Amino acid sequence: MKKTSWISKLTSTIATGTAAFMLFAGFASAHVTVSPSVAQTSAWQTYTIKIPSEKELPTTKITMKVPEGVAFKQYQPLAGWKITTEKNDSNEVTSITWEIDGDNEGILAGQFQQFNFVAQNPKAEAEIAWDAFQYYSDGSIVEWTGQPSDANPHSITTISEDPAAAGNAAAGGGHANDGHDSAGTEGATGDNAATDDSKANDDTTLGDALNDTVTGEPNNTDTDPGTLKLQQATLIVSILALILSFLGIALATRRKKR
Template structure:
């Protein structure tokens, strides 16, 4: 009887631990990210911030801090979202905020939204960190400002002189694709970025502002299409978690029954 009771408690503990781990993994798998994760030095770059809603509440606002190494140029207007920027004393944009406007309910649970902007990369190689602040309808804030191994990491873009890495978006955990959305109208579309020189030779694929703006597709406000990879993982995680919880309750019930005997 002692052996049975011990096994019951072990089953209960393992099941509860598995459930907690799976639930944690489901929340830790989807992050606020900025793509691309690799880009060309000196280029005018189309960046996309991807914002999933991880809670059972809508995301109503997102603020992105612009790294000091990057020069913000333009943002894509998006119906249903009010967009504002903050500048320093030198009139440089230091942050950009997207906030729900009108009847827009925000980014609902199981959804994600992409926001686009154009910035000019530094001429020197660097790793730039994008700190983001995600606001939910209940007033809670998730700060995506940690290191890569933290629970809420900020997104990082590696700026390289190697033209081969320009524009490549490295997927993170299989969920953060390099989706770019939106068509931006800019009078400076004919402006060109300064040539990038590597070992005394001009890079073959210098990117201009016109190139960055033309590399877009039409964006939709409040994207109701779920991220397929994230949704499947969440569904699988939910099923496994439910089974683990059932096992946990059965183990507790069995242990209690044995104890009464």
């Protein structure tokens, strides 16, 4: 009887711990992010904001503030989402909002959504912060406005004059320059190549940025390997927790009968 009681307690403890781990796994790395994280000064840049769902409720609206010094130009329309902007007295866009439209249920649990827009970067080097506000169907709001060490950090993009840094951003989804990578064209070496690429970045146009825009689909859940692995791990842990819970209940029932 003591043995059964010990096993029951152990099983219950494991089940509780597993459930806690499952909850943690569901929230791990679930941050609103804006990419690229490094971009060229003065360039017309294609940006992508990625919104994951971190609750068991659908996300129905997202508002993003445009950082000071960034000139918002255009957004990419997306079926199922109504997109609006706010402007100041100088007719500059200060924020953009994506809100569900029609039959769209929003970003459901285990899903994420990406939105694309074009903006012109500041002329001087800087770190720009993208404050975002995520609205859920129950009216709750998650404010992604904290520092990198906070629980809800805002995403940061480093604006740099270094063509190599801008090239790294382009490789991660930044702007194109008519076939010229900011890190240097294939086969180009030395200071002359760096100088040519720097000039190419300065001459980046709105057309160049728009040519690099990725066509989005509502509630895209299958294109991020990291998200898929997280979902699979969460499912496995959830099943394990369920099995252990039933085992604990069975052992407890058996003990009572004795």
